[in-house]
Amino acid sequence: MTESLRPPDVFPSACPLDCPDACSLEVRVADGRVVKVDGDHRNPVTGGYICAKVRRVPEHLYGPDRLLHPARRVGPKGEGRFERISWDEALGLAAERMREARERFGGESVLPLCYGGSNGLLTQDTTDARLFHRLGASKLARTVCAAPSGRAAIGLYGKMAGVAYPDFPKAKLIVLWGANPSASGIHLVPYIQEAQKAGAKLVVIDPRRTPLAKKADLHLAPRPGSDLAIALAAIHWFFETGRADLAFLAQHATGVEELRKRAEGWTFERAARVSGVPAGEIERFVHLYAESSPALIRTGWGMERNRNGGSAIAAALALPAVAGKFGVRGGGYTMSNSGIWGIDQAPAMAEPPPATRTINMNRMGRTLLEADPPVRVLFVYNCNPLITLPSQEKVRQGLAREDLFTVVFDQVWTDTARWADLVLPATHFLEHSELVRGYGSYVLHQAQPVVQAAGEARSNAEVFAALIERLGLTRPGDPSTAEELTSALLRRFERIRGELDRDGLALPDLGGAPVQFVDAFPQTPDRKIHLVPEALDRESERGLYVFLDDPGAGRLALISPAGSRRLNSTLGQLERGPAALEIHPEDAGVREIASGDVVRVWNEHGEVRVAARLNPDLRPGVVYLPKGLWSHNTLSGTTANALAPDTLTDIGKGACFNDARVEIDKIS
Numbered sequence: 030m031t032e033s034l035r036p037p038d039v040f041p042s043a044c045p046l047d048c049p050d051a052c053s054l055e056v057r058v059a060d061g062r063v064v065k066v067d068g069d070h071r072n073p074v075t076g077g078y079i080c081a082k083v084r085r086v087p088e089h090l091y092g093p094d095r096l097l098h099p100a101r102r103v104g105p106k107g108e109g110r111f112e113r114i115s116w117d118e119a120l121g122l123a124a125e126r127m128r129e130a131r132e133r134f135g136g137e138s139v140l141p142l143c144y145g146g147s148n149g150l151l152t153q154d155t156t157d158a159r160l161f162h163r164l165g166a167s168k169l170a171r172t173v174c175a176a177p178s179g180r181a182a183i184g185l186y187g188k189m190a191g192v193a194y195p196d197f198p199k200a201k202l203i204v205l206w207g208a209n210p211s212a213s214g215i216h217l218v219p220y221i222q223e224a225q226k227a228g229a230k231l232v233v234i235d236p237r238r239t240p241l242a243k244k245a246d247l248h249l250a251p252r253p254g255s256d257l258a259i260a261l262a263a264i265h266w267f268f269e270t271g272r273a274d275l276a277f278l279a280q281h282a283t284g285v286e287e288l289r290k291r292a293e294g295w296t297f298e299r300a301a302r303v304s305g306v307p308a309g310e311i312e313r314f315v316h317l318y319a320e321s322s323p324a325l326i327r328t329g330w331g332m333e334r335n336r337n338g339g340s341a342i343a344a345a346l347a348l349p350a351v352a353g354k355f356g357v358r359g360g361g362y363t364m365s366n367s368g369i370w371g372i373d374q375a376p377a378m379a380e381p382p383p384a385t386r387t388i389n390m391n392r393m394g395r396t397l398l399e400a401d402p403p404v405r406v407l408f409v410y411n412c413n414p415l416i417t418l419p420s421q422e423k424v425r426q427g428l429a430r431e432d433l434f435t436v437v438f439d440q441v442w443t444d445t446a447r448w449a450d451l452v453l454p455a456t457h458f459l460e461h462s463e464l465v466r467g468y469g470s471y472v473l474h475q476a477q478p479v480v481q482a483a484g485e486a487r488s489n490a491e492v493f494a495a496l497i498e499r500l501g502l503t504r505p506g507d508p509s510t511a512e513e514l515t516s517a518l519l520r521r522f523e524r525i526r527g528e529l530d531r532d533g534l535a536l537p538d539l540g541g542a543p544v545q546f547v548d549a550f551p552q553t554p555d556r557k558i559h560l561v562p563e564a565l566d567r568e569s570e571r572g573l574y575v576f577l578d579d580p581g582a583g584r585l586a587l588i589s590p591a592g593s594r595r596l597n598s599t600l601g602q603l604e605r606g607p608a609a610l611e612i613h614p615e616d617a618g619v620r621e622i623a624s625g626d627v628v629r630v631w632n633e634h635g636e637v638r639v640a641a642r643l644n645p646d647l648r649p650g651v652v653y654l655p656k657g658l659w660s661h662n663t664l665s666g667t668t669a670n671a672l673a674p675d676t677l678t679d680i681g682k683g684a685c686f687n688d689a690r691v692e693i694d695k696i697s
């Protein structure tokens with residue numbers, strides 16, 4: 030057989046998975062199949078290498094879990110018995126169920142459920158939105174990630190561009206705050222190492238001693254959800270000691286006096302009591318920050334996933350303004366840079382959303398069980414809700430409802446797909462066209478398919494356009510093909526379009542390395558920093574910067590940040606081995622737990638049975654299970670989200686995954 034194989038062809042592509050880096054890829058194809066995926070140098074931050082998980086994409090494409098054709102449920106819900114049907118039948122069935130639900134119960138009885146972090150600009154908020162808008166379906170608030178951070182950043186600065194990776198080595202101090210790039214965005218790591226080699230200090234604020242915390246000059250390990258106290262103590266110190274940059278604030282900020290007042294009383298000692306970080310360490314951090322320039326804060330998403338998340342991010346972002354750290358290359362902050370492209374998907378959707386109800390995806394379980402009018406058709410795509418949303422048991426019960434018709438449109442047999450009534454096979458990004466935008470690296474890629482779709486898989490654009498047609502909702506001039514959607518999205522962006530057509534890659538208008546307050550400014554209406562934005566203050570129940578106590582003092586705090594083997598739950602079908610709950614030796618000791626023992630982790634929301642692994646790098650009182658585990662990774666089939674509450678963050682209505690508080694018993 031091997032003689033008949035043609036030599037591999039090499040094609041460029043780009044990784045749209047929900048990772049800041051947006052690597053440019055080099056894909057080897059032989060006999061019409063992807064055989065190898067690696068990095069190339071077109072995106073300057075990629076540096077010719079990619080993460081280990083994406084190197085496994087050929088197994089994802091051609092493995093036994095790949096969805097190859099449409100299928101209809103034949104056994105009881107959740108049992109996972111399906112029969113193959115044709116696309117014609119499948120589209121007919123999906124269209125019929127949506128039409129029927131709309132006629133009998135109103136358009137709002139249909140709910141699209143998607144997140145789309147792992148998608149580029151063509152496969153989310155385009156034809157899909159057009160279908161659900163025209164149906165008059167319920168709208169979804171896509172709040173599972175980045176909602177509080179995004180609200181805080183936009184409230185304080187508008188969509189101001191952040192410090193670019195290649196400028197990190199210019200910093201003399203880097204603060205990694207709730208970010209673990211060693212797992213969650215590996216291309217930042219060499220820039221941090223380069224900065225350290227050039228003499229920069231590194232501070233890591235994280236309840237775990239992460240790989241970079243081990244190499245840091247200072248590691249603060251706060252109780253999850255207590256960063257707000259540390260940030261307020263820093264702000265308080267700058268004002269109280271006369272170190273705040275009042276001249277800069279007078280020129281560029283509003284709400285200065287109000288912020289000062291809200292930070293009042295937050296001494297290092299008070300912050301220490303709340304966060305569990307010794308006052309002397311907080312003081313050392315604040316002094317280092319005051320004395321260093323350029324000083325750079327990189328906020329991650331680990332800080333937002335709790336009751337205080339929005340205020341904590343806002344306070345961390347206020348710090349560079351208060352301390353006068355802008356205006357120099359390598360100084361300021363960086364968070365997400367996705368907003369700076371200004372590309373808006375509205376032209377590809379064709380019309381604005383209807384005035385229907387909005388459902389918060391972090392309350393999906395509750396919604397499926399309690400919403401009035403009830404959801405009758407749930408259309409899941411670009412998302413694996415049974416694994417990734419809080420209150421897993423409620424989500425499962427919702428999916429088990431006999432009177433709910435669930436469509437799951439995905440690339441592989443996810444845990445959610447097993448609960449579907451109808452399963453539709455989706456193409457992978459190497460099989461369809463995509464526009465890929467980094468949110469860490471400043472780059473936009475245009476990627477063409479490098480292979481034919483496996484089996485009968487179809488792209489989002491094709492499937493949603495076909496459903497629009499079947500439902501009689503097509504309007505003349507609808508952009509539908511990838512080419513038409515690209516043209517609609519980039520209508521106002523001639524330069525970018527030209528560069529994409531020529532090179533497959535473009536940089537933003539600002540170029541690849543803006544300096545904050547030299548060539549990147551707040552995008553708020555008055556171009557100022559709003560230190561206490563009124564809208565956020567109103568939104569937050571007790572007001573912005575008001576600290577809410579730990580939801581379960583005395584119990585263990587379960588956190589579930591990113592691990593390195595999956596991207597959220599994506600690629601999880603390839604990780605069959607058992608997971609382990611990580612626990613500090615002190616917490617294990619009092620419960621007589623040793624590594625390898627099976628434990629029951631439980632609270633009022635559910636339980637997980639899994640083996641324990643002792644890890645001295647955790648803060649005592651904190652236990653860890655990575656996000657994105659599949660049911661096959663634990664003994665109970667449940668994962669961290671079985672223990673996560675569906676409470677919401679102070680602003681942005683985000684998920685409070687890391688507010689899970691648990692008890693742990695040894696089983697065997």
Ligand SMILES: Nc1nc2c(c(=O)[nH]1)N[C@H]1C(S)=C(S)[C@@H](COP(=O)(O)OP(=O)(O)OC[C@H]3O[C@@H](n4cnc5c(=O)[nH]c(N)nc54)[C@H](O)[C@@H]3O)O[C@H]1N2
Pocket residue numbers: 047048049146174175206207208209210212213214234235236237239251252253254255256328329330331332335588589590591592593594595596597598656657687
């Ligand atoms: N390999 C891999 N990479 C990924 C992902 C993945 O699943 N796998 N997910 C992608 C996505 S969607 C996102 S949003 C990003 C997220 O990537 P990050 O921004 O790195 O966020 P997290 O992984 O949630 O958490 C980062 C760190 O915050 C710590 N942390 C948890 N709670 C707190 C807290 O209250 N305060 C502080 N200071 N730290 C806390 C955690 O211990 C963790 O080390 O990563 C992206 N990259």
Ligand SMILES: Nc1nc2c(c(=O)[nH]1)N[C@H]1C(S)=C(S)[C@@H](COP(=O)(O)OP(=O)(O)OC[C@H]3O[C@@H](n4cnc5c(=O)[nH]c(N)nc54)[C@H](O)[C@@H]3O)O[C@H]1N2
Pocket residue numbers: 047143144145146147148152173174330334410411412413414416417418438439440441443455456457458489589590591596597598599656657669670673686
């Ligand atoms: N406990 C806990 N849970 C978490 C988090 C946490 O910190 N702790 N973090 C959260 C975060 S940061 C995020 S971003 C969310 C992510 O939550 P999800 O968006 O649900 O993330 P994924 O698990 O990657 O699911 C994406 C799914 O879309 C499919 N897909 C990809 N491309 C396409 C396509 O073109 N078409 C179609 N039809 N399908 C496609 C993939 O195969 C995959 O199954 O999870 C959250 N869940």
Ligand code: SF4
Pocket residue numbers: 044045046048049050051052079080083214215216596
């Ligand atoms: S997941 Fe991130 S590091 Fe891995 S290939 Fe994609 S963009 Fe690169």
Ligand SMILES: [Mo]
Pocket residue numbers: 047146174175330
């Ligand atoms: Mo995310």
